[in-house]
Amino acid sequence: MNFRFTKNEAAALALATGLTLAALPAGAQTKWDFPTPYPDGNYHTQNVREFAAEVEKATGGKFGFTVHSNASLVKMPEMKRAVQSGQVSIGEVLISVLANEDAMFGFESVPGLAPSYAEAMKLHKLAQPYIAARLEKQGMMYLYSVVWPPQGIYTKKPITALADLKGTKFRSYNPATARFAQLVGAVSTTIQVPEVPQAFRTGVLDAMITSGSTGIDTQAWDYLSHYYDTQAFLPQNLVFVNKTAFDKLPADIQAAVKDAAAKAEARGWKKSEELNEQYKKTLAEKGIKVAPATDAMKAEIKAIGETMAKEWAEKAGADGAKLVSDFRK
Numbered sequence: 001m002n003f004r005f006t007k008n009e010a011a012a013l014a015l016a017t018g019l020t021l022a023a024l025p026a027g028a029q030t031k032w033d034f035p036t037p038y039p040d041g042n043y044h045t046q047n048v049r050e051f052a053a054e055v056e057k058a059t060g061g062k063f064g065f066t067v068h069s070n071a072s073l074v075k076m077p078e079m080k081r082a083v084q085s086g087q088v089s090i091g092e093v094l095i096s097v098l099a100n101e102d103a104m105f106g107f108e109s110v111p112g113l114a115p116s117y118a119e120a121m122k123l124h125k126l127a128q129p130y131i132a133a134r135l136e137k138q139g140m141m142y143l144y145s146v147v148w149p150p151q152g153i154y155t156k157k158p159i160t161a162l163a164d165l166k167g168t169k170f171r172s173y174n175p176a177t178a179r180f181a182q183l184v185g186a187v188s189t190t191i192q193v194p195e196v197p198q199a200f201r202t203g204v205l206d207a208m209i210t211s212g213s214t215g216i217d218t219q220a221w222d223y224l225s226h227y228y229d230t231q232a233f234l235p236q237n238l239v240f241v242n243k244t245a246f247d248k249l250p251a252d253i254q255a256a257v258k259d260a261a262a263k264a265e266a267r268g269w270k271k272s273e274e275l276n277e278q279y280k281k282t283l284a285e286k287g288i289k290v291a292p293a294t295d296a297m298k299a300e301i302k303a304i305g306e307t308m309a310k311e312w313a314e315k316a317g318a319d320g321a322k323l324v325s326d327f328r329k
Helices: 007-023 044-056 076-085 117-137 175-183 193-201 212-219 241-246 251-285 295-328
Strands: 028-033 063-068 090-094 140-147 152-155 169-170 189-190 207-210 226-229 236-242 289-293
Touching: 028 152, 028 251, 028 295, 044 063, 044 140, 044 236, 063 212, 063 251, 063 295, 076 090, 076 236, 090 241, 117 236, 117 251, 140 241, 140 251, 152 289, 169 175, 175 295, 212 251, 226 251, 236 241, 251 289
Parallel strands: 028 063, 028 090, 169 189, 169 207, 226 289
Antiparallel strands: 090 236, 140 236, 152 207, 152 226
């Protein structure tokens, strides 16, 4: 179920939540709803559940989260608004889906800029203060971020170059992948993860760029035949909270949440890298033809990346220019 509230209702809910926390007697338990976009089998969701368990353990059961996976409570495009308005106090979102409102949120989705885990981590550490500052201005707080495996191309038939995707219906999930589709001559169609299988089966989609993780989650072998390991970029998920709600938590609970968040970030990055090769192995075992990027694909991604990096830097302004400059030092 996807709940929607008017602004007045959301404000009233946020106020009521804060008053409830302030009025709780010693020893009472408080739980926040925690919506996430991905299914229970996904390592991001599993990491969220571990984070929730650690918080509950650290607080002696006084505080915790009720995790709502697979966009069952709030869909990803509505996540930021839900947290910002107080509809929920915590949530998880793919950072780059927010890039239309501020290009800095798309720092991790420029093809070729940071295509390895080590480079992605360096970029993440440099970008974190910029992302945190933007959230704080809007009444939210950065908790932790976890990377996805490198992005590859899934198709219904073999291709030798990205030019072969011209005219195909290509799944996009953020502004960067929509622009990527446009630059290869494909038709961009925005589809969220839970709807991906049906979109392919009904002809709404022909191809997509995403990780091995999403291929496993959506059982890509049921409707696709090929995966090209292009390692274009490594997107990141963000877990964030409503700052007003967080500030009303007792100091010991705030500390427990921050400590568990730091552990969740380290654990999530490590898990992503460990699973990357396993995902590709599983896809192959299920019948997907897994192949490295061809020389033509590598050249095309490099050219597309140069175009998108220039466009992104122009949109991101001084902060974006400094981020890229610091990253390339």
